[in-house]
Amino acid sequence: MTNERYPEVPEGFSEGEPPRGIGSQRLAVLGDPVGHSRSPQLQLAAYRALGRRWEYSRWRIPAGGLAAALGARGQGWRGFSVTAPLKAEALAFASEVSPDARRSGAVNTLVFDSLEPGAPARGENTDIPGIVRAFGERGLERIEGVAQVLGAGETAASVAIAAQRLGASRVEIFARRPERAEALAERLGDGVAGLSLADWRPGDDVAFVGDTVPGGYVPTTDPGRVPAGAALLSAAYHPWPTPLAELWLGAEAPVVTGLDMLLHQAVLQVRLFGGSAIDESLPNEADVVEAMRAALS
Incomplete structure (x- = not known):
């Protein structure tokens, strides 16, 4: 798989909106700090396994800045992963949120209804079912x-x-x-x-x-x-x-690691970003999960 067809994992992060590359659709992880995030490796491994020519980058947004940054976003954004300290702001930004997101007070996944700037966002919390999946994988x-x-x-x-x-x-x-x-x-x-x-x-x-x-x-x-x-x-x-x-x-x-949690919540994000329901498996999901796991090692 060549660089011309599949974007590479981005270096560092963008202070402002990441520039559009060769990918047909854009995704990013939002937070502050965000340079350490392993989400690009995970997500891009999944999209390569699925044959999707999508981009995934890191976008640093300080606390208090999510609504302004995303309100001024450009064309082509399919959604965002959200990390600290922005999960409560993402809850407030979303036009529609899941029961898990509402109860936890946190949105870690924003999915837009279309690629147009200003499209409304749905908010989800994939950490909760991701933790349950991580425990199940360990036989717990x-x-x-x-x-x-x-x-x-x-x-x-x-x-x-x-x-x-x-x-x-x-x-x-x-x-x-x-x-x-x-x-x-x-x-x-x-x-x-x-x-x-x-x-x-x-x-x-x-x-x-x-x-x-x-x-x-x-x-x-x-x-x-x-x-x-x-x-x-x-x-x-x-x-x-x-x-x-x-x-x-x-x-x-028994120990369930943060990488276990990161992997399994990310699988659910990939489902949502692809337009599926959170409980709807990906095509060849076992192979996709292994590709994502390998990207973490």
Whole structure:
């Protein structure tokens, strides 16, 4: 496959709207910072496997700037992946949002109704089903016990909802600012509690810990042993392993990585960007997933 037919992974990121290249349709990941994002490798691998001549780049948009930037966008945009700190702004920008996006307060996928500038956008949160898929791939179909989520941001909301979907009996959200954890717990409803991160310990009834702290949570005191059978989701993938991942790996306990989560939510984005429903498989999806996985290695 030649460069003339398929765009290369872009270097760095664009401060303004990325220029249009040779691709017939454009996509990008939005955020700040965004230069580290692995999404271009993932997405372009999928489109090459599918035979689609699409572009995918990185577009740095600082907090508070999403609506203005996308409102002035040019021709040819099919959609965007959205990362921190723009997921709440993407929720407000979208003309229509899914129940998962509404409940989590976060949109990580914008899909436009057409390629015309000013076309309305639909908002989705693929992180939630992506986490469920990542757990299933590891043979973890159910959470039998308490789920603890470290952090209270948009990723934490998605992890908490995914834990509920996997059957957690209770969800505890721990944050450095307990009032943020309490606010998120109140929004998510019954069976969810907000607590101080300073008080976090994985008790014997804990079946799942989701670490959504940027860069990975660094315990200030010894967290103790890993509860028997408890799984860890470590959302950060750079640097790796995170401190909690080291603890879990040392105990030979199940670990779902941030790259697992990134891969599976991206597969669902590829479905949506191609005009399919989120639960509608791609043509030869197993081959597409393996191509995407290889692009991460």
